Amino acid sequence: MPFHRVQPEKLSVAVTRQIEKLILRGILRPGERLPAERELAERLGVSRPSLRESLADLSDRGLLTSRAGAGIFVADVLGSAFSDALITLFASHDEAVFDYLSFRRDMEGLAAERAARMGSDTDLQVIQTVFEQMETAHSKRNPTDEAQLDADFHLAIIEASHNVIMLHMMRSMYQLLREGVFYNRQIMFKQRTTRSALLDQHRAINVALQARDPAASRVAVEAHLDYVETALAEDRKAERHEEIARQRYERVKGRV
Incomplete structure (x- = not known):
């Protein structure tokens, strides 16, 4: 039968999915700055390590980008x-x-x-x-x-x-x-x-x-x-x- 055990979703994965949807739906726009790490973790109700894991994944996939001393921004994905x-x-x-x-x-x-x-x-x-x-x-x-x-x-x-x-x-x-x-x-x-x-x-x-x-x-x-x-x-x-x-x-x- 095509069933398998349901695995609980990691918090970092849930954060990733939420940010992905905000970008997909155009709510988070290219060039827009995300809130500071502490504030964003509080808004999402997750630990900062879980948030960092999610942000790293999104950055690796080109959806977010870091700017030294400025923060994390939605990448200019339209440029391509x-x-x-x-x-x-x-x-x-x-x-x-x-x-x-x-x-x-x-x-x-x-x-x-x-x-x-x-x-x-x-x-x-x-x-x-x-x-x-x-x-x-x-x-x-x-x-x-x-x-x-x-x-x-x-x-x-x-x-x-x-x-x-x-x-x-x-x-x-x-x-x-x-x-x-x-x-x-x-x-x-x-x-x-x-x-x-x-x-x-x-x-x-x-x-x-x-x-x-x-x-x-x-x-x-x-x-x-x-x-x-x-x-x-x-x-x-x-x-x-x-x-x-x-x-x-x-x-x-x-x-x-």
């Missing part, structure tokens, strides 16, 4: 999502930018549907809170904060979809976005009218999610990303036109 060569290629071709937006449109539309259907009340409170922070940043005309909260808002929706594969995949994509690999989000906040339109689009997404309307949530996300794609295409066109205008100006100026 793309090779350096591919990241450089992405950054130098507009084709990658628009493929990225198309990919986001499909994935985030699905995530919004799932979040409206499967997200908990607390998940929706997180989304609502981030949106309110976006409104505050908008009123203060702070494009840097708005751009950061834009990413946080979309990631909150993905977290609320409760699909850990999608969560880590999209988080790696957003890391590249934050680093300006796909496009500089500040472009989207240059004009007051554009900033207002973007805020209205995020409001529509939030309203649909809070109403738990999966279809409307997906439509709102897709409309927002269609707008972003169009705005970026117009910006690229304006850059090309300006370059041509400069060349003409240099030619005319040379006649004087």
Whole structure:
């Protein structure tokens, strides 16, 4: 018969499993510092030797990393999502930018549907809170904060979809976005009218999610990303036109 005696689980193994789940579910994030050893042992209700055994195991497997004099941090496990060569290629071709937006449109539309259907009340409170922070940043005309909260808002929706594969995949994509690999989000906040339109689009997404309307949530996300794609295409066109205008100006100026 396919049975064997149940063995009691070591405390260090139980600690390892708990930390693994927190990383898997995106609750502990890359670069986040863990509490000091004494505090963490007290929170978990285990001895410091048991905790050290667990932390050593997680570090050996590349999930945690130690920094001399600073503590223990969640490893940047997202860094391996793309090779350096591919990241450089992405950054130098507009084709990658628009493929990225198309990919986001499909994935985030699905995530919004799932979040409206499967997200908990607390998940929706997180989304609502981030949106309110976006409104505050908008009123203060702070494009840097708005751009950061834009990413946080979309990631909150993905977290609320409760699909850990999608969560880590999209988080790696957003890391590249934050680093300006796909496009500089500040472009989207240059004009007051554009900033207002973007805020209205995020409001529509939030309203649909809070109403738990999966279809409307997906439509709102897709409309927002269609707008972003169009705005970026117009910006690229304006850059090309300006370059041509400069060349003409240099030619005319040379006649004087």
